[in-house]
Amino acid sequence: MTNATIQEIEGIDDYWGPAFRSVYEGEGHEAFVQQLDERIKQHDKEIEKLCNFHYQGFIDSIRELLKVRSHAEELHAEISNVDANVKEATESICTRADELIRARRVELNIAATIEKMELCLPLLTTYSKLKTQVEAKRYYPALKTLEQLEHVLLPRVGPYKWCAQIAGDIPRLRQAIQDASMADLRDFLENIRRLSPQVGAMALRQTQDLLGRSLASIVKNKKDMAVLGIAGKEPIGPQCPHELVDFSPLHRCLHIHSVLGAKNDFIQYYRAQRKQQARLVLIPSGNLHDNIQSVKNYLNAVLGFFILEEYLLSAGAGLVSKDWLLDTWSMSVTKVASTLRTNTSLITDPTLMLSIKHQIVLFINTLKCYGLPADPLPLLLQEMAEHYTEVLMQRWVVVFRDILDNASFTPIEVETQDQYDGVMDTFPYEGEELETQPFPRKFPFSSIVPAVYVQVKEFIYAWLKYSAGLGLGGSRRAAAARHSASLLLSRSFTGCLSALFRRPLPLMQLVQIIVDTKYLEDATLCLYEFISNITGSELVTTQTAGSMFQAARDDAEQQICDKLEKKVDEFLDLENYDWLLVEPTGQASSFVTDMLSYLSGVLTSLEQLPERARVAAVRAATNRIATRLRNLLLEPGVRQISSGALHQLDLDVIQCEQFAAGEPVPGLREGELLEHFASLRQLLDLVNGWEWSSYLHDVGIDGGKYALVTPRDAATLLEKLKEAEQKSSVFTVLKKNERDRRKLLDTVLKQLKQLQNQDGS
Amino acid sequence: MAKTYDYLFKLLLIGDSGVGKTSILFRFSEDAFNISFISTIGIDFKIRTIDLDGKKVKLQIWDTAGQERFRTITTAYYRGSMGIMLVYDVTNEKSFENIKNWIRNIEENASADVEKMILGNKCDLDSKRQVSKERGEQLAIEYQIKFVETSAKDSLNVEYAFFTLARDIKAKMEKKQEASNPAPRTGGHQLRANEQQRKPTSWLSRCSLL
Numbered sequence: 001m002t003n004a005t006i007q008e009i010e011g012i013d014d015y016w017g018p019a020f021r022s023v024y025e026g027e028g029h030e031a032f033v034q035q036l037d038e039r040i041k042q043h044d045k046e047i048e049k050l051c052n053f054h055y056q057g058f059i060d061s062i063r064e065l066l067k068v069r070s071h072a073e074e075l076h077a078e079i080s081n082v083d084a085n086v087k088e089a090t091e092s093i094c095t096r097a098d099e100l101i102r103a104r105r106v107e108l109n110i111a112a113t114i115e116k117m118e119l120c121l122p123l124l125t126t127y128s129k130l131k132t133q134v135e136a137k138r139y140y141p142a143l144k145t146l147e148q149l150e151h152v153l154l155p156r157v158g159p160y161k162w163c164a165q166i167a168g169d170i171p172r173l174r175q176a177i178q179d180a181s182m183a184d185l186r187d188f189l190e191n192i193r194r195l196s197p198q199v200g201a202m203a204l205r206q207t208q209d210l211l212g213r214s215l216a217s218i219v220k221n222k223k224d225m226a227v228l229g230i231a232g233k234e235p236i237g238p239q240c241p242h243e244l245v246d247f248s249p250l251h252r253c254l255h256i257h258s259v260l261g262a263k264n265d266f267i268q269y270y271r272a273q274r275k276q277q278a279r280l281v282l283i284p285s286g287n288l289h290d291n292i293q294s295v296k297n298y299l300n301a302v303l304g305f306f307i308l309e310e311y312l313l314s315a316g317a318g319l320v321s322k323d324w325l326l327d328t329w330s331m332s333v334t335k336v337a338s339t340l341r342t343n344t345s346l347i348t349d350p351t352l353m354l355s356i357k358h359q360i361v362l363f364i365n366t367l368k369c370y371g372l373p374a375d376p377l378p379l380l381l382q383e384m385a386e387h388y389t390e391v392l393m394q395r396w397v398v399v400f401r402d403i404l405d406n407a408s409f410t411p412i413e414v415e416t417q418d419q420y421d422g423v424m425d426t427f428p429y430e431g432e433e434l435e436t437q438p439f440p441r442k443f444p445f446s447s448i449v450p451a452v453y454v455q456v457k458e459f460i461y462a463w464l465k466y467s468a469g470l471g472l473g474g475s476r477r478a479a480a481a482r483h484s485a486s487l488l489l490s491r492s493f494t495g496c497l498s499a500l501f502r503r504p505l506p507l508m509q510l511v512q513i514i515v516d517t518k519y520l521e522d523a524t525l526c527l528y529e530f531i532s533n534i535t536g537s538e539l540v541t542t543q544t545a546g547s548m549f550q551a552a553r554d555d556a557e558q559q560i561c562d563k564l565e566k567k568v569d570e571f572l573d574l575e576n577y578d579w580l581l582v583e584p585t586g587q588a589s590s591f592v593t594d595m596l597s598y599l600s601g602v603l604t605s606l607e608q609l610p611e612r613a614r615v616a617a618v619r620a621a622t623n624r625i626a627t628r629l630r631n632l633l634l635e636p637g638v639r640q641i642s643s644g645a646l647h648q649l650d651l652d653v654i655q656c657e658q659f660a661a662g663e664p665v666p667g668l669r670e671g672e673l674l675e676h677f678a679s680l681r682q683l684l685d686l687v688n689g690w691e692w693s694s695y696l697h698d699v700g701i702d703g704g705k706y707a708l709v710t711p712r713d714a715a716t717l718l719e720k721l722k723e724a725e726q727k728s729s730v731f732t733v734l735k736k737n738e739r740d741r742r743k744l745l746d747t748v749l750k751q752l753k754q755l756q757n758q759d760g761s
Numbered sequence: 762m763a764k765t766y767d768y769l770f771k772l773l774l775i776g777d778s779g780v781g782k783t784s785i786l787f788r789f790s791e792d793a794f795n796i797s798f799i800s801t802i803g804i805d806f807k808i809r810t811i812d813l814d815g816k817k818v819k820l821q822i823w824d825t826a827g828q829e830r831f832r833t834i835t836t837a838y839y840r841g842s843m844g845i846m847l848v849y850d851v852t853n854e855k856s857f858e859n860i861k862n863w864i865r866n867i868e869e870n871a872s873a874d875v876e877k878m879i880l881g882n883k884c885d886l887d888s889k890r891q892v893s894k895e896r897g898e899q900l901a902i903e904y905q906i907k908f909v910e911t912s913a914k915d916s917l918n919v920e921y922a923f924f925t926l927a928r929d930i931k932a933k934m935e936k937k938q939e940a941s942n943p944a945p946r947t948g949g950h951q952l953r954a955n956e957q958q959r960k961p962t963s964w965l966s967r968c969s970l971l
Contacts, residue, residue: 408800410800506801506802506805507802507805508802508803567806570806570808570821573765573808574769574808574819574821576769590841594841597837598804598806601803601804601834602803605802605803
């Protein structure tokens, strides 16, 4: 048993428990420790044996190892040596290698730089190009360059600082270019403002040439050219008005703005500017009514302005639209018309009016050439025609006034054939009987007739000058000329005559004026003939101005009548009746005889007057005499009238009646003048004849012997007679028949008073 | 009815055509002057009332045409006139020489006791003068007529001339009345009736004198 257990212990490695238990539990413990000692002695012997066996090998190995150690040391030295040598040898190589590496690195850098720089170069050249272009004011290319710079070159280069700077510069440059082009535009605008009058002038000149072109003038021009040789070909200089203006700045500007994308803004700006200019152009720089040059300048400027606009329209860049042009034009033409209207209405110089009219006609024709409507201008021309007529009439008023102021109003007397022919040349007078008379010959009219006739012709010439070139037909011109001429005579000349009548004229001069107007009236037919001759229209004879001067004649006749009445008054103011005359002198009062002889003298010298006027004059005079004499009798200032005085007055009235009955002028109705004295005569007869009973019987019956005597007048005169009789018989005792007469007188007076009261009630 | 005057004198202007008769009359009656010459045709008259020694004197002045062709018309007026102005033009010798003819005309046609006066008109035109003042005086003395040089244009002596002539006529008339006093006054132009009517007392006083 103890053997087995050691084996078991040695055999079983890991489960020592049961072995120990068996040892522990059995009895054999000494055996077992002995066996274990034996066992340990056995293992010691085995280990000694083993060590003895390997000892030699071990010593040998140590010896060998020592030997390797020295060898290793040798090798170490050798290797150190080699290493030093190598080190020495490779040191320069290493330096070189380093240098090489650095150089290679530099090389690489340089290549990269060049590459980058090459990219930048076009940008810089473009930039400098841009600068030069801007400097040379070639804005459009500059703008293109700018574009390229901005969109192509800059992004390609990269984010350099200077690029950023350039990029930052671009808007500034663009603005500068825009500004500069605007400045150019302003220059251009200023320029065309300066040039447009020349443009207008040239267009007008061309129109005038065109209008004045006739076959003859063309032939003449050709001939002139031929005479001058081929050298006559010198059409250098602009052929069209608009060529005077260089539009390139405008177009450039437009391009620039279209590039900048501001085309519409630009067009708006341009139109606004031009509209403003148009307003300036439409305000004349000075008075247009002073001289033709200012009118020319004005019209030239306006015309030039619109010719240029019209050209821009046709050039079609879109700067000017048809609507805009027509709109601006219609605004302008109205303004032009009103400006001209205002100014021309102040003109008093017909020549200036003519020149202005010519300019306007030319203006209208030129407008037609350029397709612009001339609408209110023809109307203006018509208005101006009226004003022109007014101006001319005013002119001729002065002429007429001058003629009348210096006229003697005496018939023209000529001493020689030359003088005679001189009058006959200026005035159409059909005086065949005068032809045969010996010198000095006397025309029936005064010098104003030929003078006025000539002046009316002059007026017609002047008047027709205006209507020339207005494109009116001959007959229309003639009619208008006739109208104006008769207006001149019937208004201006008659007006002058009326003014003449305002100061008192001697009788004979008045007579002569009446005669003269007759001759002038007769001559109007010749004036019409004259008008139809120069207008080349048919003679119109239907329209005769028969009573053209009737107003003036009436004035003159009235003045003659007034004059005669005044003279009659002057004579009657000299009246010196003794109202208490006892015995009439037996002869007419001297103022009456003076007056009648004066009147018959005057009336014979009125021979030339038309019958009507003479009759009117004598009627006025006799009526005045009758009225004044009758008033003398009935005047309340005269209290008493003796029968002697009454007889004296009767005598004077008889004188006057004789004068009236003697038909102092022809053309009177028989006894017509006597009618003026009729009521006075009846009154005198009634009182002198004492026929009261028949008066009172017939009173109120038409056709009675004393039908013209009113009870009032009869009573008035009777009262005066009564007063005078009472006065003369203050101291005497009345005889019987006188008492009867007094009684009758009172009765009659009473009756008359009653009649008066009846009439009154 | 109140009379507007005490005396009425009829005066006559005669002389050659163009000496200025109408201008003188125009100056005297209207106190105006008109340079233009309009020759008088036939006859015309103007009236002006002047105050002479407290009397209202009405002058009816007849202006005659100087031209020969109106001679027959104008001479008819010589008879009734009480004063005659003979006018010549100091710048026109002929018109001065003709004064003698005009005086002969007066002697033939006018009443014998007519008052006369010679006027040398246009004395303002000294540079054109042809007749000296002395010759005018000389002629006037020859005929025992008063003389004065006038200028209608400058209004020189025109008033004076008419007043002088009127005063002479008045004096002559009053002298004649005194001579015939207390017989009814003649002369025809002093207004007896007028005075009686205005102042009845004077008429009564005249009766008592009778």
